[in-house]
Amino acid sequence: MNHSRNMEILKERAEAVQVVVTEVPDPAQAWRYAVELTQKQGGAAIAAPGWDPDSLAALEKECAQAGLGLYRQNLRDQIGGFHTGLTRADWGIAATGTLVLESTSEDLRLATMLCETHVAVLPRSRLKPDSLSLEAELAKLMGEPPRYLAFITGASRTADIERVLTLGVHGPLELHLLILED
Amino acid sequence: MIDTAQDLKEYKKRLKNALHNDFLRQTLKNFYEAYPAGRARALEGLDVQGLRAQIAACKDQALPRIEELFETFKTHAEAAGVKVHLARTALDANEIIATIAKDNGVKKIVKSKSMTAEETFLNHHLEQEGLEVVETDLGEWIIQLRHEGPSHMVMPAIHLSRQEVADLFTKVTEEPQEPDIEKLVKVARREMRKHFLSADMGISGANFAIAPTGTLGIISNEGNARLTTTLPRVHVALVGLDKLVPDLHTALQILKVLPPSATGQVITSYVTWITGATECTTAPGGKKEMHVVFLDNGRLALARDPVFSQALRCVRCGACANVCPIYSLVGGHNYGHVYIGAIGLILTYFYHGRKNAQAIVQNCLSCQACKSVCPAGIDLPHLIKETYGEVLRQGYPKPFKNKLLARVLKDRRLFHFLLRRAYLAQKPLARPKGGLIRHLPFFFGKEHDFRSLPAIAKTPFRDMWSRLYEKVENPRYRVALFGGCLVDFVYPEQGHALIKLLKGRGVQLEYPLGQTCCGLPAQALGEKDVAREVALQNLKAIDPSDYDYIVTLCASCASHLKEAYPRLLEDEPGLAVKVKQLTDKLIDFSSFMTTVLKVSPKEFQGSRKKVAYHSPCHLCRGLGVTQEPRDLLAAAGLDYRTARREDVCCGMAGSYSFEFPELSAELLRQKLDAVEETGAELLVTDCPGCVLQLRGGMDKRGAKIKVKHIAEAVAEEKKG
Numbered sequence A: 001m002n003h004s005r006n007m008e009i010l011k012e013r014a015e016a017v018q019v020v021v022t023e024v025p026d027p028a029q030a031w032r033y034a035v036e037l038t039q040k041q042g043g044a045a046i047a048a049p050g051w052d053p054d055s056l057a058a059l060e061k062e063c064a065q066a067g068l069g070l071y072r073q074n075l076r077d078q079i080g081g082f083h084t085g086l087t088r089a090d091w092g093i094a095a096t097g098t099l100v101l102e103s104t105s106e107d108l109r110l111a112t113m114l115c116e117t118h119v120a121v122l123p124r125s126r127l128k129p130d131s132l133s134l135e136a137e138l139a140k141l142m143g144e145p146p147r148y149l150a151f152i153t154g155a156s157r158t159a160d161i162e163r164v165l166t167l168g169v170h171g172p173l174e175l176h177l178l179i180l181e182d
Numbered sequence B: 001m002i003d004t005a006q007d008l009k010e011y012k013k014r015l016k017n018a019l020h021n022d023f024l025r026q027t028l029k030n031f032y033e034a035y036p037a038g039r040a041r042a043l044e045g046l047d048v049q050g051l052r053a054q055i056a057a058c059k060d061q062a063l064p065r066i067e068e069l070f071e072t073f074k075t076h077a078e079a080a081g082v083k084v085h086l087a088r089t090a091l092d093a094n095e096i097i098a099t100i101a102k103d104n105g106v107k108k109i110v111k112s113k114s115m116t117a118e119e120t121f122l123n124h125h126l127e128q129e130g131l132e133v134v135e136t137d138l139g140e141w142i143i144q145l146r147h148e149g150p151s152h153m154v155m156p157a158i159h160l161s162r163q164e165v166a167d168l169f170t171k172v173t174e175e176p177q178e179p180d181i182e183k184l185v186k187v188a189r190r191e192m193r194k195h196f197l198s199a200d201m202g203i204s205g206a207n208f209a210i211a212p213t214g215t216l217g218i219i220s221n222e223g224n225a226r227l228t229t230t231l232p233r234v235h236v237a238l239v240g241l242d243k244l245v246p247d248l249h250t251a252l253q254i255l256k257v258l259p260p261s262a263t264g265q266v267i268t269s270y271v272t273w274i275t276g277a278t279e280c281t282t283a284p285g286g287k288k289e290m291h292v293v294f295l296d297n298g299r300l301a302l303a304r305d306p307v308f309s310q311a312l313r314c315v316r317c318g319a320c321a322n323v324c325p326i327y328s329l330v331g332g333h334n335y336g337h338v339y340i341g342a343i344g345l346i347l348t349y350f351y352h353g354r355k356n357a358q359a360i361v362q363n364c365l366s367c368q369a370c371k372s373v374c375p376a377g378i379d380l381p382h383l384i385k386e387t388y389g390e391v392l393r394q395g396y397p398k399p400f401k402n403k404l405l406a407r408v409l410k411d412r413r414l415f416h417f418l419l420r421r422a423y424l425a426q427k428p429l430a431r432p433k434g435g436l437i438r439h440l441p442f443f444f445g446k447e448h449d450f451r452s453l454p455a456i457a458k459t460p461f462r463d464m465w466s467r468l469y470e471k472v473e474n475p476r477y478r479v480a481l482f483g484g485c486l487v488d489f490v491y492p493e494q495g496h497a498l499i500k501l502l503k504g505r506g507v508q509l510e511y512p513l514g515q516t517c518c519g520l521p522a523q524a525l526g527e528k529d530v531a532r533e534v535a536l537q538n539l540k541a542i543d544p545s546d547y548d549y550i551v552t553l554c555a556s557c558a559s560h561l562k563e564a565y566p567r568l569l570e571d572e573p574g575l576a577v578k579v580k581q582l583t584d585k586l587i588d589f590s591s592f593m594t595t596v597l598k599v600s601p602k603e604f605q606g607s608r609k610k611v612a613y614h615s616p617c618h619l620c621r622g623l624g625v626t627q628e629p630r631d632l633l634a635a636a637g638l639d640y641r642t643a644r645r646e647d648v649c650c651g652m653a654g655s656y657s658f659e660f661p662e663l664s665a666e667l668l669r670q671k672l673d674a675v676e677e678t679g680a681e682l683l684v685t686d687c688p689g690c691v692l693q694l695r696g697g698m699d700k701r702g703a704k705i706k707v708k709h710i711a712e713a714v715a716e717e718k719k720g
């Protein structure tokens, strides 16, 4: 199956679990998206761990202009203080609409678990058709502990009361996926 | 605390209450009706049968190697800074975890869902040790606050309404809470955050323990497992030894089918893979204090058991409860102890003892719905019967019917003598026409009055056989009819219909008179020895080498011959060939008519009579025959109207309907309602047992719809 077909499947599957999928041509657009979304939702700060210094500089500028806080590390001290978690996704799995995040860093985990809205940026080239086509990479990572890997498919959800689907019981209420050209 | 009925009398009382709990009934019914389509959608495009076979094979290969897999896991996890423990018993596990808590100065524990911790009653133990334990899965939290056990393995609070949850949360928060689900979930989120941030230790379960890397895999929707394994400084995972898998590949394969089977989701929101002690800034040294406690509690011995080891293939998806007609009527608190559903009826005996298992294990229709969806390919109805057999062997007082059956069934002459006697005894009760009994004999209570019972025929089929027999010159096919008790002694007209349809087709039909009951009733009562004895007699009576086909009119007999005989007679080397020939030559009536004789519409009148069809459990799931009866109806010129859920059990299930008449009546009611909706004038099916139930029920409700065996209906359409 070719790449663009896989991309369609990813979108379809992700949207089926209420993920908001958007394509962005460059990182600057991704930063803008996260900032505007945070503003729109009335958030005060973004947690963005794990980005390289160049990306951060650009993001910092956007946040400063918008009057938003930006946290890059020591997120334990900021629990409750950030609205948006802005992270990369290491892989996408088309068949299930899943994002794979190498989350060994505690900051990365906290950003994705304790935010209200999670914005994940997936480089287009990092898409795989199904979990088995990622098996070798995952097994390799597991062979180099410590390692905390997360499959994320949609927002936190429960159907524990009368089987009615409700989002955001523990983790984020929303998941936004930005597919980045690369 | 969980309190499971320990005897049938108490159990039946509770079943009755459950049947009258309208909220529970409606919730379960909605789920039961919505689930199959959800599951099918989520599995779309997957080779489900192939995956099931792979998972079964992987698990079966891993089971004899559990100890080796454990050592491999331990080596790798310990190298990555994790302490690995092996608990022989439930108490061991609880004590190990309590000690870890003490050694680390823990006061408060947050817990994400773990059926294994339910199995050991871990919360109770930790609370007695003075620790505060908070369940963080919403459903688990709700039942923890209500001091109840789960009523479903995946949706533990499915038995509760939003109003009940609102009342509960009002008490807990000491603020009024509305019965609005979204708001209630927000309350839980707020309350739970406080607990997560103040807890010293997190306890989780795991769905997978991947041996070669020492990795845990945890599936969750809410994300509480992620918080539980991340926020507190100590993490303990309690994992059954059966969760060990030889590689990531196996885990990924299971992951493809587990969420679809559980809730009809393609995948859960989160799957977390943890290898080694990861970063934790609040822990001394910046590293998580991590422990994995593996629980044996009988699993190693179970893994070596020739019959029951396959129960350890279970991946805890809950599908066997989701599709169970009985679960849908009575709910999880009446259908398991800790483990719920078909697998619960089995595991309760092994993990929580005979007393908790002995009543619930009898409440199974053997309808095979669970078996047909189990992603691990476990033969659940078979293991349930085997479990009942064990319960009897371990001293549960044998019911009178077992003793009677054991005495009578082994002796064909005595059995048939008694059936003939029964004809005389019922004479004053029988209605002049229609073959039904007018009043139930005095020893039946009024709960049995939901259907009319048939009268035993004046002349059994076997007694007419010498007159019915016709010699066919140069036959195309030599065929033996396996009649079964109902055709022989209650519905000989179904045999006549077969004879009428075979006429002029070059079929030499034989009815070997040495044949007797197929033995299914014995198996259903856990009497394996009796079942084996009659199987031997039938093989002696019908030598499969003499025939091209062995045709049955009874789906239950056929599926029992096909599935159970090889198992019952596997220790008889000389018989293996005969059994194999028997099962290879066995064919149900509809398949014989359509695929062997290839009947065509030209031979029938084409009356276009409106018919509905009931798909017998033992035909559609037991033998996997679904299309042939429908093809036959079409060929016979009948106007087949589909009904809702044609493949759900009619509630007959042999002696089940006598043991649990209220449940049987309810299933029958639902079935007949669905049939009436179709506007059919005739209901057909291919099992005399189902005919008994359906006809008796139609008669009781005074409906105009006639009920017939498909052979009778088709024979009536024959030209000339």
Ligand code: SF4
Residues within 6 Å of the ligand: B261, B313, B314, B315, B316, B317, B318, B319, B320, B321, B341, B342, B343, B370, B373, B374, B375, B376, B377, B378, B380
């Ligand atoms: S027995 Fe099969 S269907 Fe039932 S929970 Fe286990 S894996 Fe699922």
Ligand code: SF4
Residues within 6 Å of the ligand: B320, B323, B324, B325, B326, B327, B341, B342, B363, B364, B365, B366, B367, B368, B369, B370, B371, B380, B381
């Ligand atoms: S065989 Fe039928 S009644 Fe028995 S447990 Fe399975 S689904 Fe339920």
